[in-house]
Amino acid sequence: MVFSSLIFLFIFLVIHLVVYSLVKIEYRNAVLLVSSLLFYSWGGPQYLLLLVGDTFVSWLCALMVERAQTPQRKRLFLVMACVALLGVLGVFKYLDFILGNIGSLFGVPDLVIGIVLPIGISFYTFQLISYVVDVYRGEVHAQPAFWKLLLYSSLFHQCIAGPIVRYETVQDEIDNRHVSPTDVYYGVRRFCIGVAKKAVLANSCAAVADTLLPIGSEGVFTQVTTGYWLGMVFYMLQIxxxxxxxxxxxxxxxxxxxxxxxxNFNYPYMAKSVQEFWRRWHISLSSFFRDYVYIPLGGSHCSKERYVRNIIVVWFLTGMWHGASWNYILWGLYFAAFLLLEKFVIRGRLPKVPAHMYALVVVLMGWVLFRFENFGEMGAALVGMIGLAGNGFTSLEVHTLFLQNIFLLVFCIIACTNLGKWLHHRLFVAAKRNDAALLVYSVLEAVTPPVLLILAAIALSGASYNPFIYFQF
Incomplete structure (x- = not known):
């Protein structure tokens, strides 16, 4: 089950919120836990055992770390937890990849196992690692109740698709939460924005990108130059x-x-450098690697050679985290190269507009590496984007598709900026001084969540629905 499904929106979430609101406060964590375990087991009950097992190991090792009397014993239990968690992640996510590469090089084994990747395993594994490490560092206290740590690792809000939530962020709120009507409204509004963004905008962009650059099809090799660029721009917006x-x-x-x-995201496509992009993109993942890999390796407070090594290690692991395929590793090292280029060559000397254009182009080309696991398809896209594929510059199909989706393109570009947030704030400020502005602000605040939810429901009930198709040339 995913958030952007009708079953979740109108059955699971409704039942959960009704039950949660009706029970006494002391039972609400239990409702959250049961709902989270049901949500997670929807995609395969057998993987629930894996989640529970990883959480139990983390819970036990963290208690042992906190109770240990010597640094050596603390370190022992920390290592045990990390080895267990990373070992499970490695088996389920990377064993097939490793065996497949060994087979390609040496001819054995002939058969790849075909292990199914449990949903959300990368997210909850990193959360549990951060929990045990933070207990080891003395930054948080070990949770004495196993079921409360299980609630933290399995919270259906974020256990499947993030963000990576640190235990220190929610440790107090697990036991002490105070919800005001403003919190509820803000939560509903933010959720409706997200589900509409996914169902209406992201899915529509995906449809255009897949039409222009169909993975696993000859269409990737026969596309015209403008088709490659338009397809990748829509993929960049989609992702x-x-x-x-x-x-x-x-x-x-x-x-x-x-x-x-x-x-977790702060308008990353407004960045003026690759470094700034990664301060704005998937912030919880970037901060995890910064705090648990980069800084322990020495960060930037070391020799030039060690700094280069640290950057390469972090971005190799970042690529690996995204998927068990060489293109993700290449994608991670690609960004490592540009971060080093900015550190030692560019050094922030580009003017604002060229810097912004440079960052967008670097990120866009990076998404080419990210999209295509097949290196033949990746090469075709890269060659085609510089006009060397021999398929022509443009075509009637690409031109028509562009005109059909021009308003979608414009709206999605705007949605990637802070313009909407800025206008909302300006209206809020005006509403404090002007009755007419207050009326407009109040009406918009009241109708925005239901309208977005209705649009999302329509889009989800008909996969081909695109409201922007009615505004075309």
């Missing part, structure tokens, strides 16, 4: 709108019941 939509929904769901998750 941000998709990822950020799930974070919006998670933050909204948490806020409805009193959890305050940190922001």
């Amino acid at each position: 941000y709108l998709d990822f950020s939509a799930y974070s919006d929904m998670a933050i909204g769901l948490g806020r409805m019941v009193g959890f305050h998750y940190l922001e």
Whole structure:
């Protein structure tokens, strides 16, 4: 089950919120836990055992770390937890990849196992690692109640698609949450923005990108130059709108019941450098690698050679985290190269507009590496984008598709900026001084969530629905 499904929106979530609101405060964590376990087991009850097992190991090792009397014993239990968690992740996510590469090189084994990847395993594994490490560092206390740690690791708000929530962010709110009507409204509004962003915008962008650049099809090799560029621009928009939509929904769901998750995206396509892009993109993942890999390796307070090593290690792991395929590793190292280029060569000397254009182009080309696991398709797209594929510059099909989706394109570009947030704030400020502005603000605040939810429901009930198709040339 995913947030952007009718079953979740109108059955699971409704039942959960009704039951949650009706029970006494002392039973609400139990309702959250049961709902989270049901939600997670929807995609395969057998993987629930894996989640529970990883959480139990983390719970036990964290208690042992806190009770240990010597640094050596603390370190032992920390290592045990990390080895167990990363070992399970490695088997389920990377064993097939490793065996497949060994087979390609040496001819054995002949058969790849075909392990199914449990949903959300990368997210809850990193959350549990951060929990045990933070207990080891003395930054949080070990949770004495196993079921409360299980609630933290399995919260359906974020256990499948993030953000990666640190235990320190929610440790107090697990036991002490105070929900005001403002919290509920903000949570509902943020959730509706996220589900509409996913169902209406991201899915529509995906449809255009898949039409122009169909993976696993000859169409990738026969596309014209403008088709490659238009397809990748829509994919660039899709991947941000998709990822950020799930974070919006998670933050909204948490806020409805009193959890305050940190922001995970901060308009990354407004960045003026690759470094700034990664400060704005998937913030919870970037901060995880910064705090638990980069800084322990020495960060930037070391020799030039070690700094380069640290960057390469972090971005190799970042690529690996995104998927068990060489293109993701290449994608991670690609960004490592540009971060080093900015550190030692560019050094922030580009003017604002060229810097912004440079960052967008670098990120766009990076998404080419991210999209295509097949290196033949990736090469065809890269060659085609520079006009060397021999398929022509443009075509009637691409021209027509562009005109049909021009308003979608414009709206999605605007949605990737802070223009909407800025206009909302300006209206809020005006509403404090002007009765007419107050009326407009109040009406918009009242109708925005239901309108967005209706649009999302329509889009989800008909996969081909695109409201922008009615505004075309």
